[in-house]
Amino acid sequence: MQIKLNGEDFEVNDGTSLTALIEKLGLNPKSVAVERNLEIVPKSLHAVTKLCSGDRIEIVEFVGGG
Amino acid sequence: MALDTVSGDDKLVIAGREFGSRLIIGTGKYETYEQNARAAEAAGVEMVTVAVRRVNLTDKTQPRLTDHVSPETYTFLPNTAGCFTADDAIRTLRLAREAGGWSLVKLEVLSDQKTLYPDMSETLKAAELLIKDGFEVMVYCSDDPVYARRLEEAGCCAIMPLGSLIGSGLGIMNPVNIRLIVEQSRVPVIVDAGVGTASDAAVAMELGCDGVLMNTAIAEAKDPIRMARAMKHAVIAGREAYHAGRMPRKRYADPSSPLAGLI
Numbered sequence: 540m541q542i543k544l545n546g547e548d549f550e551v552n553d554g555t556s557l558t559a560l561i562e563k564l565g566l567n568p569k570s571v572a573v574e575r576n577l578e579i580v581p582k583s584l585h586a587v588t589k590l591c592s593g594d595r596i597e598i599v600e601f602v603g604g605g
Numbered sequence: 606m607a608l609d610t611v612s613g614d615d616k617l618v619i620a621g622r623e624f625g626s627r628l629i630i631g632t633g634k635y636e637t638y639e640q641n642a643r644a645a646e647a648a649g650v651e652m653v654t655v656a657v658r659r660v661n662l663t664d665k666t667q668p669r670l671t672d673h674v675s676p677e678t679y680t681f682l683p684n685t686a687g688c689f690t691a692d693d694a695i696r697t698l699r700l701a702r703e704a705g706g707w708s709l710v711k712l713e714v715l716s717d718q719k720t721l722y723p724d725m726s727e728t729l730k731a732a733e734l735l736i737k738d739g740f741e742v743m744v745y746c747s748d749d750p751v752y753a754r755r756l757e758e759a760g761c762c763a764i765m766p767l768g769s770l771i772g773s774g775l776g777i778m779n780p781v782n783i784r785l786i787v788e789q790s791r792v793p794v795i796v797d798a799g800v801g802t803a804s805d806a807a808v809a810m811e812l813g814c815d816g817v818l819m820n821t822a823i824a825e826a827k828d829p830i831r832m833a834r835a836m837k838h839a840v841i842a843g844r845e846a847y848h849a850g851r852m853p854r855k856r857y858a859d860p861s862s863p864l865a866g867l868i
Contacts, residue, residue, distance in 0.1 A: 545659040565665055572657075572704035577696075579703050597659065599700050603641060603670050604656025604686050605631030605771070605820030 540592035549596075557585040561598070571600050615844065617816050619793055620709055620741040620762040622680070624651045627810070628840045629682065629795065631820025632656075635829065638673035644823050645674060648833035652680040654711055654818065656687070657701045676705060682743065684711040689724070691731035698735060710735070711765070711797075713745035721771040725752045729759060736760040745797050748782040750789060757792055764790050765797035765818060768809060772821045774801030777808050787813040803832075803839035810843025811851070 542549050544560075551560060557580060561568045573580045574597040580588050590596070617624040629652045635641035645653055653674060661667050683701030685694035691714055698710045714731055716724040723746050735742050736759060743763035744756050753764045766786055769775035776799060777783060787794050793815035800806050800819040809817050817840055826832035 545662060547662075564660070564662060566660060570671060570704060571660060572700040572702075574696075574700060579699055581703065597700075599657050600660045600704060601655040601670055601676075601681060601683065601701070602658045603632035603635065603638065603674075604658075604684055605633040605654055 540590075542590055542593065543595045545597055551590055555590045557588045557590070557596075560590065560596070561585065564598070566598065566600075571598050573598050615848070617793060619743065622709070624680075624816075626651050626837075626840075627816040627844060628806075628836055629654065629816060629818040630823060630833070630836075631818070632670060632674055633686075633820050634824035638668050638670055640829060641670075641824075642673040644829045644833040645679065647830045647837070648823065649837045650679065652682055654682045654684045654820070656684055657697050657704065680709070681705055681707060682709060682711045683707070685713050685731075687715075688713065689715050689717075689727075691727045691734065694727075694731045695734055695738075698740060699738075702740070708739055709741045709743070709762075711743045711745060712761075723747050723767070725749065728752075729755055732756055732759050732761055743795070748779050748786065750782060750785040753786045753794075754789060757790055761792065763793045763795055763815075765795045768796045768799030768805065771798040773799055774805075774822060774825075775799055776801050776805040777812070780808065780812055783809070783814065784812050800836075803835040806836050806839040807843035807846070810840055811847050813847050816840070 540553055542551055557573055576595050617627045626649050628648055628650050630648055630650050631654045632641050685697045688694040688697055694712055694714050712731055714724050714727040715721045725747055732742050732744055742761045743765055744761045745765045746752055746756055748766040756764055768777040795816040795818050796809040796814050797818040800822045806817045823829050823832045
């Protein structure tokens with residue numbers, strides 16, 4: 540199924556959890572924040588949050604800035 | 606802020622957190638994060654501002670800020686750079702809190718790309734909502750004493766007026782307003798933006814500000830590490846001069862050597 544990941548189309552398997560997505564992307568789950576359809580998903584809920592077709596997922600981290 | 610009389614005990618206290626350094630630097634515009642880390646060390650800072658952005662999914666070899674400048678070493682102050690509405694700023698800082706777990710943040714809501722001047726009505730609106738939501742808000746603001754007071758009344762834990770436009774390096778354009786804000790504020794006042802060189806930082810501190818926040822002045826210096834060191838000394842010098850109390854200005858000469866015993 541397809542989701543929007545950081546504004547781009549992205550293909551994931553049915554039933555993929557946020558934890559699995561973050562792992563697949565090779566990201567450190569401790570240093571990112573995830574928003575699903577404009578709602579923040581706390582780290583404690585990543586494992587139990589299954590992606591749905593059409594979900595708009597934003598994954599952010601800290602970068603250099605003034 | 607009450608005057609501290611002993612230099613060694615002259616800590617900057619923001620929302621109950623103590624900092625030995627009164628200089629805060631940004632982590633943008635450096636050639637590399639490695640250079641950024643060396644500048645932070647040379648500047649002797651304890652707090653750095655950081656931005657919140659989408660993770661890079663296309664190039665995973667890109668260097669990561671946190672591999673060089675670590676939140677274990679420095680207090681990370683997430684900012685809302687690039688936000689032009691209260692809603693965008695709140696969304697960004699909620700994500701920052703989730704990413705890092707910290708509630709101490711730098712709020713900035715900008716008005717237009719040309720000036721990046723703070724939009725004060727949106728800033729005040731965002732500050733009120735963020736504070737209600739449990740954030741400790743250090744707020745980038747104009748040098749308008751009235752808005753500065755409103756932001757303090759709203760519960761902001763540091764008032765951060767611009768010296769001049771972000772990235773302009775024009776120095777402290779309105780020292781009179783900065784001084785008015787210093788005099789009325791009961792929370793730390795930190796000049797944020799506009800500092801171009803060491804003397805600008807010293808001027809801010811001599812006006813009685815509690816600290817200075819800068820990015821471009823160090824990052825775009827020919828030798829950022831050396832400028833970082835210069836800024837560290839300038840902030841200390843300005844603070845010391847403020848506490849020492851400058852001599853009165855006089856219109857005519859006043860000899861430093863005795864007149865008595867002149868041959």
